[in-house]
Amino acid sequence: MSSYKFTCNSCSLAFPTGNDQRQHMKTEWHRYNLKRRVAQLPPISEDLFNSKVAGLGDAISEDEDEERNLSKKEKRRRAKEALLEKKNKLLALARDRIAGRGGLARIDSDGKLVVERKSVANEETKLKQGIEKEEEKIYGKDIHLTEEQLEDKLFEEKVKSKVDIPSDTCIFCNLKSKDLNSNATHMFKKHGLYIPEEKYLIDKLGLIEYLGEKVGFGNVCLYCAYQGKNLESVRQHMIAKGHCKIPYDTEDEKLEISKFYDFSTSYANDTRSDENVEADDNGQNSENDEDVVYASEIGLHLPNGLVAGNRSMSRIWRQNIPPERFLDEGQGTVMAAETRNLAAQYGRAAYKQSKRSWRSEKKAQDMNERRKAKFINVKPHFRDELLQ
Numbered sequence: 001m002s003s004y005k006f007t008c009n010s011c012s013l014a015f016p017t018g019n020d021q022r023q024h025m026k027t028e029w030h031r032y033n034l035k036r037r038v039a040q041l042p043p044i045s046e047d048l049f050n051s052k053v054a055g056l057g058d059a060i061s062e063d064e065d066e067e068r069n070l071s072k073k074e075k076r077r078r079a080k081e082a083l084l085e086k087k088n089k090l091l092a093l094a095r096d097r098i099a100g101r102g103g104l105a106r107i108d109s110d111g112k113l114v115v116e117r118k119s120v121a122n123e124e125t126k127l128k129q130g131i132e133k134e135e136e137k138i139y140g141k142d143i144h145l146t147e148e149q150l151e152d153k154l155f156e157e158k159v160k161s162k163v164d165i166p167s168d169t170c171i172f173c174n175l176k177s178k179d180l181n182s183n184a185t186h187m188f189k190k191h192g193l194y195i196p197e198e199k200y201l202i203d204k205l206g207l208i209e210y211l212g213e214k215v216g217f218g219n220v221c222l223y224c225a226y227q228g229k230n231l232e233s234v235r236q237h238m239i240a241k242g243h244c245k246i247p248y249d250t251e252d253e254k255l256e257i258s259k260f261y262d263f264s265t266s267y268a269n270d271t272r273s274d275e276n277v278e279a280d281d282n283g284q285n286s287e288n289d290e291d292v293v294y295a296s297e298i299g300l301h302l303p304n305g306l307v308a309g310n311r312s313m314s315r316i317w318r319q320n321i322p323p324e325r326f327l328d329e330g331q332g333t334v335m336a337a338e339t340r341n342l343a344a345q346y347g348r349a350a351y352k353q354s355k356r357s358w359r360s361e362k363k364a365q366d367m368n369e370r371r372k373a374k375f376i377n378v379k380p381h382f383r384d385e386l387l388q
Contacts, residue, residue, distance in 0.1 A: 010037045028053075158217065163231045165212030167205055172235055172244050180205055191244035200261045207260040211246070223247050 004014035006021040010033040015021040024030055029050075033043040165171055167180050172191045177183040184204070187193040195201060214220055215235070219228045223243035228234030238244050247253040294301050299309035309317050 010034050011043050161230065163216040165216040167208045167212070169212075171208075171212050171215050172239060180208060184208065187244070191239070192242075193244050193246070196246060196248040197261060197263075200263050200266065202262045203260040207257060210257070210260070 004016055006015040006018050007013065008015070008021065008024060008030065011024070011030055013024065015024065029046050032049055036043060165174075166176075168177050168183050169175070170177070170183060170187055170191075171193075172187065175186060175190075177186055184193075184195065188195075195204075195207070201207065211222060214222065215238075216231055219231060219234045220226065221228070221234055221238055221241075221243050223238070223245055224241070226234065226237055226243075228237060246257065248257075298313065299307045301307055
């Protein structure tokens with residue numbers, strides 16, 4: 001160490017050059033030895049320091065992985081268990097302390113020695129009160145409430161923070177319109193709020209008030225049921241996410257607003273048509289039976305040539321099947337000459353094989369043409385005929 005000019009007193013090292021010394025003083029090992037030197041502890045070697053860091057890193061990574069995989073419920077349960085364990089330790093410590101003291105002694109005014117025994121129950125009561133205060137600091141005052149009391153408290157807080165949105169006020173930007181229809185038009189043009197099945201809507205006022213109560217009282221997004229902290233937060237969410245719309249895809253979403261609609265007019269005609277085809281007591285159909293020529297599995301064949309099919313076969317009736325082609329002699333000759341009809345005449349396998357051979361022949365021909373084009377009019381030396 002004496003042969004080198006540059007040294008480190010904290011790590012008891014020597015270096016041949018100043019650059020090595022500066023690089024060493026930037027390391028974590030040197031900083032750790034500096035802290036040990038302040039604490040009047042001897043320095044440790046680099047291998048021992050690396051082993052300590054590796055062990056500490058593994059322990060921290062395991063704790064982080066375990067903490068990351070825990071759910072909120074599990075974390076809350078573990079916190080309660082830790083608090084309960086701390087409570088039991090404090091109670092045991094208090095019992096030992098009271099039992100060790102035995103009591104307090106004082107001198108009375110008459111000069112007699114009076115021994116006062118402390119009540120263990122009083123000490124435990126005070127200790128429990130202190131632990132309850134600590135629990136209230138960690139979990140709040142709601143820790144002693146039951147589930148029903150907690151729900152009632154949350155409902156009261158919701159009622160206090162309720163914001164009434166009138167039917168002539170926009171749900172999303174709080175713009176006041178002349179009337180209900182003007183407000184609905186504004187929300188449709190400005191925010192894209194489309195009312196589904198509007199021709200069957202019978203209570204437009206009730207629907208708008210229900211949507212306003214859902215946003216103003218429940219602070220819930222109309223589309224994704226996002227729960228906001230207040231009215232402004234849920235409004236910003238709906239505008240930013242484009243959720244200014246009424247969900248109307250699933251059966252539950254349709255049932256949610258079904259009380260504002262009346263679809264009886266949509267199936268009134270279907271009911272009358274079903275009544276017309278019901279059989280009477282004698283097993284005969286209604287007066288429209290005279291118009292029916294005969295009935296088959298696919299439907300009723302009418303005198304004008306039309307077929308009244310069953311609704312269950314509507315998918316089949318909607319098919320757009322091309323009509324059968326009737327070719328004359330000239331068209332048949334042209335069709336026979338086309339290569340597209342060779343597959344039907346000679347078989348698909350033979351036609352595919354011929355097609356592959358034609359393709360390979362054309363590919364070889366193109367390759368030969370490209371190879372020839374490289375050497376056309378290409379000479380190694382240019383010789384001007386006028387100069388000869």
